[in-house]
Amino acid sequence: GQQLNQSPQSMFIQEGEDVSMNCTSSSIFNTWLWYKQDPGEGPVLLIALYKAGELTSNGRLTAQFGITRKDSFLNISASIPSDVGIYFCAGTTYSGAGSYQLTFGKGTKLSVIP
């Protein structure tokens, strides 16, 4: 099946710094999604990207769907303590008969030092 390579695996940053993480694959994806998981909770969707080259913002978050459809990045500007958590990228591919397959990256664990 498809694999997503998400990096970095973890990062420690100072409050106020900008953060960048990305996902790459050898496969082409129809959709790229970015989720955040707070400790003890399930993942929550942050941004969904539907077209190659698309650049979408959600507050301090910006994500882009790579032009080759094989990669995506997520940037967080001016980080704050509540940005702490695990960020997952996910991509969808069409698997035929009207169904889609969703593949998750392994996550980037973000720690913010006040």
Add this chain to the structure above:
Amino acid sequence: NAGVTQTPKFRILKIGQSMTLQCTQDMNHNYMYWYRQDPGMGLKLIYYSVGAGITDKGEVPNGYNVSRSTTEDFPLRLELAAPSQTSVYFCASRPQGEGFNSPLHFGNGTRLTVT
């Protein structure tokens, strides 16, 4: 609006025991999913359902069973628990839509330890 509710939150099982992880959603979503999350490994799909009475295997179905008798409920059954099934289990749902334009709604997870 409760969303996706999973019970229990935590459970410890002995090897060979069985249990059912409960999942219910009140959003009238057609699609429901069970994932397991192992440290540093992301989320792996166990089983999914596109509607009441219809279930299908995901990436890692061995050792699990599911049923979908109603739109609201999608329980996950472990018949003979093994240490390899120690994980955090997430149930998710989404409304019917084109691909994943409709995002997944996750429950808060069940942390299972098998010893």
